[in-house]
Structures are given as structure tokens and as C-alpha cells.
Amino acid sequence: MRALVIGGDGYCGWATALYLSNKGYEVGILDSLVRRYWDAQLGAETLTPIAPIRQRLDRWYELTGKKIDLFIGDINDYPFLTNALRQFQPDAVVHFGEQRSAPFSMIDREHAVLTQANNVLGNLNLLYALKEDFPDCHLVKLGTMGEYGTPNIDIEEGYITIEHKGRKDTLPYPKQPGSFYHLSKVHDSHNIHFACKIWGLRATDLNQGIVYGVLTEETGMDEMLINRLDYDGVFGTALNRFCIQAAIGHPLTVYGKGGQTRGLLDIRDTVRCIELAIANPADKGQFRVFNQYTELFSVGDLAQMVQKAGADLGLKVEIDHLENPRVELEEHYFNAVNTNLLDLGLQPHFLSDSLLDSLLNFATKYKDRVDQKHILPKVTWRG
Template sequence: MKIIVAGVDGYIGFALTQRLLSKGHEVLGIDCFLRRKEVDEMESKSAIPVADWRDRQRALEAEFEGHFSFVEMDITQSYDRLRKLFKEFQPDTVANLAQQPSPAYSMIDQSHANFTQINNVKGFNNLAWCMKKEAPESHMVTIGTMGEWGYPNVSIPEGFFRVEREGRKDILPFPKQANSFYHVSKIQTSDNAWFLARVWELKFTDVMQGIVYGSRTREMNKPELRTRLDMDEAFGTFVHRICASAIAGHPIPLYGSGKQKRPFLPLKDSVQCLELLVENPPTDDDSIMGYRVVNQLHEWYSLDEVAEKVVDKASEIGIDVQVEHIENPRIEKEIHHFEPEVEKLPNLGYEPSTTMDEEIEILLSDLNDNTERVENLGHVIEPEVKWR
């Protein structure tokens, strides 16, 4: 297959690109290096050294000769150039990971809120217009978040549910409840995908992804092919931040009660799932009018349960770390029901390849190999962005 990966330099994008190339696909990567700039803005950097892009590109080209190409581009600013790429490359699938992915970053101030929503919605729209004009038979896999659903007091279906009201029945999109300007941007993107599937008959897979964690996949066999791993409050996902806290000698910060439940997915399984979705476009059996919604997660825990796993694994390598409950900077339910349905990915062949305990052990080991670097970044762990 011929696949465009927008956001190729990112945490998941770089790992997914390697997986797709290892399976013999041809990949055109696009990036404007927004993630690197945003992490710099947070006065942070990857806790595990990450090669600059040119070294990464050369490593991919050497490892997968003739199957990888790259274009530096901001997809929100270069529509005509992007459309020309679609016309020339003729992708079978587009993987849209070119997004501002942080709730905290979107809540810093008015400027960051507006940037997040404009960037995420405009980037998706430009890709969709290119599909319509130049590759209408292609399929887009776009990354949403399980956070779009909020935390309803009922089970969360994969996109749609049956409704009966005043004697009438219908199948409707399940309601969404945003918890940040970022989450609102993802809901807007989901609504646009559902709209365009109906009016333009394009095919979309909308991935409601859990919190992804992990420092490596099997393809990352040399330093230039390692993905980034952030630990700051905006771009360090929960598991990464608390593992880094243990290595930095910093108490593990739990927001409020720590009883909030969250869905999790190892990076190894994230790329496995995305590979399956890229290679298997929506069908009449798993979509409505070409719009497929997938809950992409492996397991779910309360945050204090994950913290306890990190405490236990850290103790095995001689690190004593404490848990500290701090004031919750977010506005959220701390005790809530959480029961997502996960059927479509197992039906495509997804099988979990690892466990959280195994991945935490690898994470701690990789971070411990970079102790001085992690300790020097200890100042970015404590939250400063407030939702109020």
C-alpha cells in the first residue's frame, strides 16, 4: 500500500512509520516539527535522547531503501502543495497524526486554546479536501481520543448507539463530553469526518485512543530509530511522567484522589492496532456509511493503581519513590463509571503483545540509563497549567 503519515516525526507517528515500512508498504512522511517546538516551549526535551530529523530520515532510508520519502510541510498552511502531493503520490491510506495532542497545552491561555483548535481542525479539513479532489477512493485513519467520550454513567459504545424516544427508534452517534479545548478540537474533527462520510462518501476510521505509553517497539534497533519520550506536564503522558518522577527522585504526583480511571495502550500495541486499521479500510459490517469509530485501548486502571505499579517496579531496581496527592489542576470527575466496548480491533486480529508491568519495567530501565538527563528535567513534572 501507499500510505501518507502526517506527523511522521512524532511519538506515535515515527513508530507507526517504522512498522508500516517493515511490512513492505511505501510511506510518504510529512511533518513541520511542531512537537519539537512545543516541547521546547515547555522548557523541556525528550527524557530519552532523540535524533534530529535528518539523522532519522537517513536511518529510515537506509533501513527501508526505496520505500520512504519525506516532505517538510505544515498541512494547515500549504493546501495547494499538499493537494499536489496527493495527486502525485496517490495514497491508498492517510494516517493523520499531525495534531496538537495535549489537553494541558490547550488550556495555557487564549492563544494556545485557539491554536489547538485551528491547527487540529484545519489540518484534518485540508487532508480531507485533498482526498476528495485527488484520491477519493483512499481512506483516512485519524487519531482521536477516548477523552472525547467523557465519563458517562453507562458503557461507551464504539461510535453509535440505539436510541428510542417517544415511540421512535434510531441509531445515533454517542454523545461526547469534552474536558479541554483540545478535546473539543477532537470532537470537531470527529464531527467533520462523520459529515464528510455522508456527503462526500469518503472513508474514515476515527480512532478513540487511550493513553499510549512505552519507550520502544521491536523495529527500533538503533539509536536513530528510537522514538521520543516526554515527561513534562503537557506532553508527558501519565505513565511516562510518573516513571520519570521515580528516576528523578521526585514524588509521584497524583491529581486529587487519584481514583480517576483511564484507558491505556502500550506503544507496541498502538502501532499494531493502527497497522490493522490502515491495512483494513471500513466495511459495511464495522462502519456506518464508511465512517468507522474504534475504541483503541488494552486495559484501564485508576491512576493510583498505575502509580502503585511504578512504585513496585522501582523498588525492584533499588529506587524508593513516594506518592504525593496534589490539588487537581483540572476540572473533572474523580470518582466515575468507566466501561468502554472494545470489539472492532479484536475482530481485525488485534492481540495484546505485552503488559503494563512489562512496559513499566522497560521504561524505568531506559530512563535509568539517562538518569542525569531525567534529573535535570525534574522541574517540568509539577503541573502549572490550571483549568480554572
């Protein structure tokens, strides 16, 4: 099976491309490399020194004999997109190619517009390209658990059956996204749902939780294959950031009370979830939604776990409660269904002390690369 990974130079995309290649899929990576450009603009760097994409792919070929095709360009450039698809002939397209940071989208108007234009219009291009040339191709699109917000009822997987005034229907689950980035993903979900309905496309929307960890079997094979690990206030995410903060002796930056509960998963589960989705494609015309996380934690709980794991390694870890730069509920109900991927065979890696040890040790190894001025949040939701 031929799988094209859009955004295959990124954190989840890179790990996924190598994993699928290792599993015997014919893999292509399509990426504009704009994320590397944004890093340069922000003056931020991944904790880990990531090699240029061509060097990474050459090394992968040397090590495994497996070739990964490369298409460098922007899906907002429609002729480029259609040419790349025609050349690669995908059976599945895995779409990680969106601006993925909530704080980035909240920097200012320009970044909000950039995020929604890039994500929504790029995805719209992809829908048209599939409709025109690859109507049977399975679109596996990364959404986010953040689309749901924090409703006071259980979160289902994409749809909810509602009884109202004596009648009943199953409707798209109501969304309450919390940033212009999360909103872009909600807009995408609606557009994809419609495209499946009118054109008979097949799509799986993976509403992913916060991914942690850095090593997969493949990215750990060689220094040249190392994955990115973001710790800055814009692109870094909760648990990864905490481990890096602990490694350099910086207090853990918990926003507000830390009662925000979120779904999380190990990056080794991300890559497996993608494989499960493409190995079990959606039906024609079906817009399928999977909630892609394995465990629920509050941000405060995560900080305490890192504190404890750090102490076991001899690190003195403090926890700081910063004024929350976001507008969000800090104490709320949160319970989400995540059985679709488990039913397909996902066997989760649960967060344990040993994983935290490994991530803390990894962070410690590269800690001299940390630029402390990027650790504190600079972007506020209230502007």
C-alpha cells in the same frame, strides 16, 4: 499499499511509520515539525535525544534498505498539502498531525485558539484534499478516548442505539470532552462523519487511550531511531511520566484522588492497530469508529503499580497527591467497549511488571537528561 503518516515525526507517528515500512508498506511522512518548535518554546525536551528527521530516515534506509518519503510542511497550507498528496499518491492517510496535549490547549486563549484552528482546520483541509483528488483513499484519523468524557453508562464505539419515547435510532455517541484539545477532536469527528456522508469518503476514527512505552521493534534497532518520550507537565502522559519520575526519585504526581479511570495501551499495540485499520479499510461513505485501548486503569492504580515495580528494582518511590489542575470527576463509572480492533486480530500487550521494569530501566538510562522544573503541572483548567 502506500500509507502517508501525517505527524510522522511524533511519538506515535514515528513508531507507526517505521513499523509500516518494516511490514512492507510504502510509507511517507508528512510533518510540519511544529512540535519540535513548541518544545523549544516551552523549554522542554524529550527524555530521549531524538535526531533530526532526515538523519532518522537516512539511518532507517541504511539499516533496512527501505526508503520513507518526507514532506515537510503544514496541512493548514493547502497548496503544500495537495502537492504532497499528489506526489505521494496515498492509498491510506494516517493522521497523527494534530496538537495532542490537553494542558497545552489550556495554557491560555492563544493556545486554545491555536489548538482548535490547527487541528480542526487542518483536518478540514485534509478532507477537501481527499475529496478532490483521492476520494477512495482511506483516512485513518487519530481521535481520543477523551472525547467521550466519563458518562455514567457504557461507552460504545462511536455510536449508540437509543430507545426513546417508543422510537429507536442509532446515533453518534454523545461526547463530553474535557479540554479544548479534546474538543478539537470531537469537532473533527463530526466534520469527518459529515464528509463521509456527503462525499462518500471512507474513514476510520481511532479513539485512542493513553499510550505508554517507548520501544518498538523498529525504534529499538538503533540509537538514531530512538522515539521521543515526554515527561513534562504539558506533553507527558500518565504512565510514562510516572516511570520517569520513579527513575529520578521524584514523587509520582497523581492529580487529586487518582480515581480517574482511563483506557491505556502499549505503543506496540498502537502501531499494530494502525496496520489493522489500514489493512481493513472502511467502506465508501463509512465513518467507522474504533476504541483503541487494551486495558482500563485508574491513575492511582498506575502509580501503585509503578511504585511496586520500582521497589523490585531497588527504587524508593513515593506517591504525591497534588491538587488536581484539571476540572474532571475523580470518582466515576467508566466502562468502554473495545472489540472492533480485537475482532480484526489485535493481540494486546498487557501491562505487566516486565514492561514496567523495561520502561523504568529505560528511564533510568536517560535520567540525567531530566529537567526537574518541567515535572510539576503549571497549567490549570480554571485559569
